[in-house]
Amino acid sequence: MSELRDLYQEVILDHSRSPRNFGHHQPSNRQAKGNNPLCGDKFTVYVLVEDGIVKDLSFEGRGCAISTASASLMTELLKGRTEDDAQAMFERFHAVVTGEKGEELDDGLDKLNVLAGVRGYPMRVKCATLAWHTLKAALKQTDETVVTE
Amino acid sequence: MADTASAIKAARRFDAAAIRGQFPILGTRCHGKPLTFLDSAASAQKPQVVIDAVAETYEGQYANIHRGVYDLSERTSAAFEAVRGKARGLINAAHDDEIIFTSGTTESINLVAQSWGRANLGPGDEVLITEMEHHSNIVPWQLLRDQTGFTLKVAPFDDHGVLIMETFEKSLSERTKLVCVTQLSNALGTILPVREITTMAHAAGALVLVDGAQGIPHLATDVRALDCDFYAFSGHKLYGPSGIGVLYGKADLLAHMPPWKGGGDMIASVTFEKTEFAAPPHRFEAGTPNIAGTIGMGAAIDWFQGLDLDGLAAHEDDLLAYGTACLSEVPGLRIIGTAPDKAAVISFVLDTAHPHDIGTVLDSQGVAVRAGHHCAQPVMDHFDVAATVRASFGAYSSRDDIDTLVSALDQVRELFG
Numbered sequence: 001m002s003e004l005r006d007l008y009q010e011v012i013l014d015h016s017r018s019p020r021n022f023g024h025h026q027p028s029n030r031q032a033k034g035n036n037p038l039c040g041d042k043f044t045v046y047v048l049v050e051d052g053i054v055k056d057l058s059f060e061g062r063g064c065a066i067s068t069a070s071a072s073l074m075t076e077l078l079k080g081r082t083e084d085d086a087q088a089m090f091e092r093f094h095a096v097v098t099g100e101k102g103e104e105l106d107d108g109l110d111k112l113n114v115l116a117g118v119r120g121y122p123m124r125v126k127c128a129t130l131a132w133h134t135l136k137a138a139l140k141q142t143d144e145t146v147v148t149e
Numbered sequence: 150m151a152d153t154a155s156a157i158k159a160a161r162r163f164d165a166a167a168i169r170g171q172f173p174i175l176g177t178r179c180h181g182k183p184l185t186f187l188d189s190a191a192s193a194q195k196p197q198v199v200i201d202a203v204a205e206t207y208e209g210q211y212a213n214i215h216r217g218v219y220d221l222s223e224r225t226s227a228a229f230e231a232v233r234g235k236a237r238g239l240i241n242a243a244h245d246d247e248i249i250f251t252s253g254t255t256e257s258i259n260l261v262a263q264s265w266g267r268a269n270l271g272p273g274d275e276v277l278i279t280e281m282e283h284h285s286n287i288v289p290w291q292l293l294r295d296q297t298g299f300t301l302k303v304a305p306f307d308d309h310g311v312l313i314m315e316t317f318e319k320s321l322s323e324r325t326k327l328v329c330v331t332q333l334s335n336a337l338g339t340i341l342p343v344r345e346i347t348t349m350a351h352a353a354g355a356l357v358l359v360d361g362a363q364g365i366p367h368l369a370t371d372v373r374a375l376d377c378d379f380y381a382f383s384g385h386k387l388y389g390p391s392g393i394g395v396l397y398g399k400a401d402l403l404a405h406m407p408p409w410k411g412g413g414d415m416i417a418s419v420t421f422e423k424t425e426f427a428a429p430p431h432r433f434e435a436g437t438p439n440i441a442g443t444i445g446m447g448a449a450i451d452w453f454q455g456l457d458l459d460g461l462a463a464h465e466d467d468l469l470a471y472g473t474a475c476l477s478e479v480p481g482l483r484i485i486g487t488a489p490d491k492a493a494v495i496s497f498v499l500d501t502a503h504p505h506d507i508g509t510v511l512d513s514q515g516v517a518v519r520a521g522h523h524c525a526q527p528v529m530d531h532f533d534v535a536a537t538v539r540a541s542f543g544a545y546s547s548r549d550d551i552d553t554l555v556s557a558l559d560q561v562r563e564l565f566g
Contacts, residue, residue, distance in 0.1 A: 064503035
């Protein structure tokens with residue numbers, strides 16, 4: 001059970017039960033859908049980018065505790081950062097969950113270290129990174145139409 | 150081979166514990182816990198006689214088949230071809246030549262699509278499948294539809310997972326050329342009334358392909374009694390090796406079907422101007438096949454048929470009833486697939502945890518289940534779930550496995566509330 005507690009830390013359980021920035025309630029101008037064909041998890045990530053800054057970030061869809069918590073934490077922590085910063089965070093987060101170099105996150109992103117537990121579960125790494133890959137796809141879009149439905 | 154005979158004799162009186170003892174992997178541990186294997190619907194484990202048959206092939210009786218004039222090749226060819234007779238006997242086909250070896254059910258269905266389908270289906274024609282098909286009985290038809298322009302229709306099931314026969318029958322017309330149905334749903338456990346389906350389909354002038362991947366290890370199957378035109382199954386779900394399976398087709402249909410893969414071993418003669426193709430089944434078996442896997446499947450068929458099959462059916466019915474009763478008592482658990490006519494497969498969801506998380510927690514307790522969409526996303530969509538947890542049983546499964554599953558689910562509730 002203790003190994004499982006490492007994987008399912010309280011922060012993860014909390015964010016999966018009550019995901020932050022869940023639902024498309026605010027204006028956005030970029031969005032992308034992401035799905036994990038292995039398990040059927042699906043998320044849509046909505047982003048409002050203005051002057052190169054991620055002004056707002058939200059998501060909807062359904063997934064497991066790991067993917068939902070990761071999406072929720074991502075929306076909290078990347079709001080207000082520059083696009084370039086968000087891209088860089090993706091790379092660093094990816095390194096944390098795949099266990100490359102045993103990297104740990106700092107500068108305000110240390111909350112994401114709770115997801116490092118997926119290192120021991122290769123099948124779950126895709127869960128942890130699903131929302132992040134979706135965000136990356138959304139940020140690549142050039143379409144500036146605001147979608148508010 | 151004496152070992153095979155004694156193993157078969159021991160298994161004849163249905164004794165699940167003795168059967169379990171024939172599967173070396175079931176004595177192993179996972180995360181420090183004894184393995185509780187509840188994923189036989191994905192792939193069954195292998196008894197020692199099957200493992201030995203594969204090893205003995207490589208150790209003492211292996212060469213390429215249908216080619217060499219030397220003794221070793223001839224003996225290998227004979228062992229390989231003998232499996233056709235075993236597979237014929239298993240499903241009670243009329244002739245050995247109606248048994249085509251493929252890599253598995255998926256390839257068997259693709260063979261029918263690309264050979265019979267490509268030659269016989271076009272605009273204005275319809276292929277009817279059911280809502281509970283595995284992706285392998287959906288996607289080959291979509292690929293072919295996009296190539297030849299026929300219409301693909303889907304017959305729905307109800308909220309218990311039972312095919313709605315009235316709608317099914319109404320979906321048939323003179324435009325229907327082929328009906329493709331699973332014998333047993335991998336995601337729901339529903340057993341389909343295949344005999345009734347073939348009668349209705351034939352009355353409409355359509356052929357019937359049955360996906361027997363799940364049916365073959367659980368249901369006594371007689372292709373002549375079912376009167377299906379094609380029947381596909383895999384060796385690995387019948388306690389045999391992976392990468393080998395069968396397509397059964399009625400002889401008069403196979404005789405008129407064009408090849409779908411070109412290569413060695415499927416020809417009568419080749420010149421640069423023209424190739425004369427071999428007769429079925431070899432017409433459909435281009436290239437060097439899975440020789441040891443086929444011989445292993447033969448051993449699996451012998452082993453399976455040596456079981457007390459009535460005893461096996463009663464054992465699996467008991468596991469389904471016991472599993473359903475125990476799981477129904479778990480708070481917040483909902484069983485997906487409640488057809489009255491059901492086999493030893495139980496899909497479920499919990500209100501507090503996602504199937505993927507449940508799978509990880511169960512794994513930590515040594516319990517192997519499938520968590521996901523089971524290659525049947527339309528089934529998940531019907532029940533508006535992203536995924537389910539599926540516990541599936543085999544000849545070696547026991548009530549103890551179910552007890553272990555249920556207590557492991559307590560851990561899920563402890564963690565997720």
